[in-house]
Amino acid sequence: MTYFEFVEKLSSKSPTPGGGGASSLVGAIGVALCSMVCNLTIGKKKYEEYESEILEILEKTNKLQNRLLELIKEDEENFLPLSKAYSLKANTEEEKKIKEETMQNCLKLASKAPLEVLKISYEAIKLHERILGKTTILAISDIGVGISSLRASLLSAKLNILININSLKDEDYKQQIKNEIDEIVNDGIKICDRVYDEVLSIINK
Amino acid sequence: MTYFEFVEKLSSKSPTPGGGGASSLVGAIGVALCSMVCNLTIGKKKYEEYESEILEILEKTNKLQNRLLELIKEDEENFLPLSKAYSLKANTEEEKKIKEETMQNCLKLASKAPLEVLKISYEAIKLHERILGKTTILAISDIGVGISSLRASLLSAKLNILININSLKDEDYKQQIKNEIDEIVNDGIKICDRVYDEVLSIINK
Numbered sequence: 001m002t003y004f005e006f007v008e009k010l011s012s013k014s015p016t017p018g019g020g021g022a023s024s025l026v027g028a029i030g031v032a033l034c035s036m037v038c039n040l041t042i043g044k045k046k047y048e049e050y051e052s053e054i055l056e057i058l059e060k061t062n063k064l065q066n067r068l069l070e071l072i073k074e075d076e077e078n079f080l081p082l083s084k085a086y087s088l089k090a091n092t093e094e095e096k097k098i099k100e101e102t103m104q105n106c107l108k109l110a111s112k113a114p115l116e117v118l119k120i121s122y123e124a125i126k127l128h129e130r131i132l133g134k135t136t137i138l139a140i141s142d143i144g145v146g147i148s149s150l151r152a153s154l155l156s157a158k159l160n161i162l163i164n165i166n167s168l169k170d171e172d173y174k175q176q177i178k179n180e181i182d183e184i185v186n187d188g189i190k191i192c193d194r195v196y197d198e199v200l201s202i203i204n205k
Numbered sequence: 206m207t208y209f210e211f212v213e214k215l216s217s218k219s220p221t222p223g224g225g226g227a228s229s230l231v232g233a234i235g236v237a238l239c240s241m242v243c244n245l246t247i248g249k250k251k252y253e254e255y256e257s258e259i260l261e262i263l264e265k266t267n268k269l270q271n272r273l274l275e276l277i278k279e280d281e282e283n284f285l286p287l288s289k290a291y292s293l294k295a296n297t298e299e300e301k302k303i304k305e306e307t308m309q310n311c312l313k314l315a316s317k318a319p320l321e322v323l324k325i326s327y328e329a330i331k332l333h334e335r336i337l338g339k340t341t342i343l344a345i346s347d348i349g350v351g352i353s354s355l356r357a358s359l360l361s362a363k364l365n366i367l368i369n370i371n372s373l374k375d376e377d378y379k380q381q382i383k384n385e386i387d388e389i390v391n392d393g394i395k396i397c398d399r400v401y402d403e404v405l406s407i408i409n410k
Contacts, residue, residue: 002206002208003207004274012240019238019346019349019350019351022347022354029231031216036216036217036218040218141367146227148231149357151353153353155349156354159404162405162409204367
């Protein structure tokens with residue numbers, strides 16, 4: 001699918017891609033910019049002392065980027081059972097029970113991909129933070145663009161998880177996930193805003 | 206180009222796509238989600254009273270989305286003269302003068318597309334704000350994902366403009382653009398954060 005078609009299809013009422021796939025793609029764009037800045041730096045004499053660290057980061061961002069691209073498709077696949085479960089009959093007590101159980105399993109499944117998008121976005125945010133000051137100044141704005149995209153995928157993934165797990169009856173599981181999300185998002189946002197402000201002050205220097 | 210190839214090429218050291226194209230695409234994803242929520246609402250009895258307004262908004266978002274997709278290519282084209290100007294010779298006084306003048310014109314040109322991305326993102330942010338409460342609750346998280354992406358394209362565009370105009374010698378022009386950016390970004394961010402928080406509180410209700 002071309003990126004043009006992706007955006008066109010996203011804007012339509014077709015069930016996929018939706019907010020889940022959009023978040024993964026925005027995250028992948030954010031990670032890709034970290035890789036780009038590393039690739040533009042490698043081989044430059046001025047940053048020689050950081051080269052081994054930058055190569056190590058690049059290996060990580062390549063993996064995270066590929067995984068986010070895979071998650072666009074996986075999120076769609078994990079969402080299909082839920083969209084089918086909504087239309088299950090619930091006329092008899094037995095049907096109601098089956099629908100309820102199916103829904104619970106489908107909601108958990110639907111939250112799987114966004115939970116991974118959240119965690120990968122957080123990893124990538126920390127990598128962007130690490131490359132700041134160790135990579136070519138000519139690409140300084142790209143770190144700011146990358147971190148802004150990852151802030152978006154992080155906060156988007158949070159909504160995509162919550163909209164699924166909030167209807168779960170397993171309170172322990174729900175609370176555990178919510179605590180995990182809060183911890184990651186609070187720290188992630190702090191890093192994003194700090195890195196963005198630092199990029200901005202370097203550009204304005 | 207597939208979205209997969211776009212991300213792959215973005216991550217490489219090839220000059221395009223870069224942070225400019227990335228910001229346009231992230232913005233286009235944000236606008237597309239506004240269209241999607243409108244498309245999912247149209248025809249629903251519950252939101253009948255807003256239907257004409259939603260149709261009007263959808264017409265606008267379709268135009269903004271197409272323009273952002275065009276800007277990915279335009280940003281690349283506008284950046285090429287600048288990347289060539291960097292390598293102009295500057296050995297004699299005459300050559301220095303020519304290089305300096307060329308650079309100034311190229312920097313202005315390179316800031317054109319990001320300036321439009323900034324303005325379109327702001328328009329789309331205001332449209333997301335308008336559809337909140339007037340569109341299907343089933344797509345409430347998509348408003349939050351859309352507004353997060355547009356917050357990213359807005360802040361990214363700001364960096365892409367500044368990195369070009371900060372080297373301009375025309376102080377009046379530079380200050381005028383900076384004032385314009387600040388006004389748009391300050392208001393845009395406020396709306397984004399308010400809409401996101403409202404979406405979050407609806408999801409957690």
